[in-house]
Amino acid sequence: MSEAIITEQLRREFRVDKEGKRREAFVALDGVDLEVNRGEIFGLLGPNGAGKTTLIKILSTLLTPTSGRAVVGGFDVTSDPYSVRRIINMVSGGEHSGYGILTVRENLWLFSQLYGIPNRVALERIDRLMDIVGLSDRARTKVHKLSTGQRQKMNFIRGFISDPEILFLDEPTLGLDVETSRVIRKYIREWVDGRPDRTVLLTTHYMAEADQLCDRLAIVNQGRILACDTPSALKRRVGQDSVLEIDVSAQAGRLQDLSGLSAKRGVRRVAISSDGQGALTHKLSVIVDGDGAIPGVLEFLAQCGAIVTGFKKTEPTLEDVFLELVGRRLTGENGSQVAHKG
Amino acid sequence: MKTDLKWHIRVNVKAAIARAYVRVVGTNREFSWIFFDTLLPLLGTAAYVYIYRAMDAPEEYVGFVLLGGAMTAYWMNVLWNMASNFYFERQGWNLELYFIAPISRMAILAGMAIGGMFMTTIRAGSLIVLGSLLFNVSFSVSSVPLVVLTFVLTLVALYGLGMLFSSLFLMYGREAWHTSNLLQEPVYLLTGFYFPVRALGFYIAIAASIIPLTLGMDAVRQLVFSHLHFGLLPVHVEIAGLGVLGVGLLYAAGVALERMERAAKKEGRLTLRWQ
Numbered sequence: 001m002s003e004a005i006i007t008e009q010l011r012r013e014f015r016v017d018k019e020g021k022r023r024e025a026f027v028a029l030d031g032v033d034l035e036v037n038r039g040e041i042f043g044l045l046g047p048n049g050a051g052k053t054t055l056i057k058i059l060s061t062l063l064t065p066t067s068g069r070a071v072v073g074g075f076d077v078t079s080d081p082y083s084v085r086r087i088i089n090m091v092s093g094g095e096h097s098g099y100g101i102l103t104v105r106e107n108l109w110l111f112s113q114l115y116g117i118p119n120r121v122a123l124e125r126i127d128r129l130m131d132i133v134g135l136s137d138r139a140r141t142k143v144h145k146l147s148t149g150q151r152q153k154m155n156f157i158r159g160f161i162s163d164p165e166i167l168f169l170d171e172p173t174l175g176l177d178v179e180t181s182r183v184i185r186k187y188i189r190e191w192v193d194g195r196p197d198r199t200v201l202l203t204t205h206y207m208a209e210a211d212q213l214c215d216r217l218a219i220v221n222q223g224r225i226l227a228c229d230t231p232s233a234l235k236r237r238v239g240q241d242s243v244l245e246i247d248v249s250a251q252a253g254r255l256q257d258l259s260g261l262s263a264k265r266g267v268r269r270v271a272i273s274s275d276g277q278g279a280l281t282h283k284l285s286v287i288v289d290g291d292g293a294i295p296g297v298l299e300f301l302a303q304c305g306a307i308v309t310g311f312k313k314t315e316p317t318l319e320d321v322f323l324e325l326v327g328r329r330l331t332g333e334n335g336s337q338v339a340h341k342g
Numbered sequence: 343m344k345t346d347l348k349w350h351i352r353v354n355v356k357a358a359i360a361r362a363y364v365r366v367v368g369t370n371r372e373f374s375w376i377f378f379d380t381l382l383p384l385l386g387t388a389a390y391v392y393i394y395r396a397m398d399a400p401e402e403y404v405g406f407v408l409l410g411g412a413m414t415a416y417w418m419n420v421l422w423n424m425a426s427n428f429y430f431e432r433q434g435w436n437l438e439l440y441f442i443a444p445i446s447r448m449a450i451l452a453g454m455a456i457g458g459m460f461m462t463t464i465r466a467g468s469l470i471v472l473g474s475l476l477f478n479v480s481f482s483v484s485s486v487p488l489v490v491l492t493f494v495l496t497l498v499a500l501y502g503l504g505m506l507f508s509s510l511f512l513m514y515g516r517e518a519w520h521t522s523n524l525l526q527e528p529v530y531l532l533t534g535f536y537f538p539v540r541a542l543g544f545y546i547a548i549a550a551s552i553i554p555l556t557l558g559m560d561a562v563r564q565l566v567f568s569h570l571h572f573g574l575l576p577v578h579v580e581i582a583g584l585g586v587l588g589v590g591l592l593y594a595a596g597v598a599l600e601r602m603e604r605a606a607k608k609e610g611r612l613t614l615r616w617q
Contacts, residue, residue: 116353
């Protein structure tokens with residue numbers, strides 16, 4: 001079996017409290033079909049509330065699906081969770097697991113024992129991993145004295161201690177500095193390449209991380225998978241188009257006029273982000289069919305009374321793919337206004 | 343299959359030892375327990391000692407109270423560290439990690455119980471030694487092996503009750519510390535921490551025997567102050583009762599844990615920290 005993870009029409013609903021005593025169903029996952037091959041780093045890319053973490057919780061046997069099926073390493077997560085647990089591990093970004101009164105090394109040893117790892121092997125692995133992520137100097141520090149970043153490093157090590165076949169990484173570099181994030185991404189790549197049956201399922205907000213690290217990606221929004229392919233194939237979806245990043249200065253009352261840009265010939269998508277309500281400066285992300293549409297865009301802006309203060313034509317990124325598929329940007333969600341075509 | 347069973351046993355034993363390690367090593371790094379868990383309970387116990395002395399009660403009642411005071415430590419440990427354990431582990435992010443590991447949940451609770459028993463025995467022992475020296479208590483033990491057996495059976499049943507509560511608190515304990523507080527004082531009364539439980543009346547005392555401490559303390563007191571006659575039931579009956587309670591509560595804990603895990607996974611309560 002070459003697939004490490006298979007989901008079929010996976011659906012998960014939560015009952016959430018609404019006003020009064022009424023409880024409503026919130027659909028976190030809505031018919032997710034996914035196949036993750038062994039030996040690949042597979043990314044789930046999507047905004048907050050897209051269902052990424054819910055999917056990981058189901059695959060790691062912490063939640064049962066409302067309907068549908070999920071198979072991890074050949075074992076059904078609902079009917080055979082124990083077999084799944086033997087081959088998986090999970091790291092969540094920003095988690096605060098562990099016991100503050102114990103040292104870093106003691107905490108990591110504790111979690112290694114949950115997988116039956118012999119003491120000598122566990123301690124060797126712990127020392128090696130602490131060395132890799134630069135935590136060796138904190139080995140004998142009590143966990144309650146660690147900084148957030150150091151704690152995150154400890155959690156990252158914990159995920160690798162059991163040398164799992166399938167590792168779930170939920171925002172693994174959240175809160176880490178640039179250099180540590182780079183080291184961690186490099187280690188993930190080397191770890192997967194080190195043995196062909198190792199698989200990583202990774203969720204992230206960071207486009208660059210997804211682009212650099214993932215062999216394949218699924219773009220998730222509102223519990224649905226919108227696209228699934230290699231990062232380069234996804235980018236080719238908007239590859240024939242031009243992506244324009246335009247900074248404009250316009251009066252607040254003209255913002256609505258700017259969204260009319262999406263109706264122009266050759267304009268496929270427009271996203272407008274502002275610093276806040278009533279702001280004078282706005283950032284426009286515009287996907288156009290080709291360079292021929294650029295003069296029309298600039299002419300439209302001039303007609304709206306907007307002054308172009310910055311203009312950049314870029315190569316398509318995953319952010320643009322997201323914009324193309326969802327109709328808004330993944331990053332800078334606050335203050336965004338979206339204009340759809342058609 | 344045989345290898346699988348061996349691996350299963352090994353991983354669960356290792357998990358239990360690791361969880362016990364947190365309790366034992368962790369607690370020993372905070373020496374405040376000497377004040378909070380030995381000296382403060384001694385003050386509470388001393389109050390009853392002086393009441394009995396003021397009433398000219400038999401001097402054995404002092405030791406009687408001291409035993410009750412020592413057993414308080416176990417009840418506190420069961421309530422605050424066993425019953426609330428999964429609830430607090432969830433708040434601290436550890437519960438998810440225990441639940442995705444290939445181990446029995448009973449292994450984690452057993453580790454917690456072993457660590458808790460070990461540390462609490464040191465505290466309870468300190469209290470008895472210190473109290474005996476301070477108040478000049480003398481014991482007339484009729485059978486040391488029977489005292490040990492009764493004590494062990496009491497702890498097994500008591501921590502079995504803690505394991506059972508653990509899954510209930512996880513599901514229903516929105517505020518675990520409130521539930522613990524709620525159970526604290528009534529149990530002091532119903533189990534006869536500071537008086538012979540027979541004083542509650544036979545039927546109430548029998549009903550209160552569902553709490554293992556009731557029978558356990560009564561049996562230990564009968565064995566340690568063998569010349570007094572205040573027991574609720576004959577010692578051998580109470581020991582048998584403790585055995586039944588131990589097996590029953592451990593079995594119930596296993597079943598409850600399985601059911602609660604299933605329900606919690608369905609409702610998302612293993613992962614939602616605010617519930």
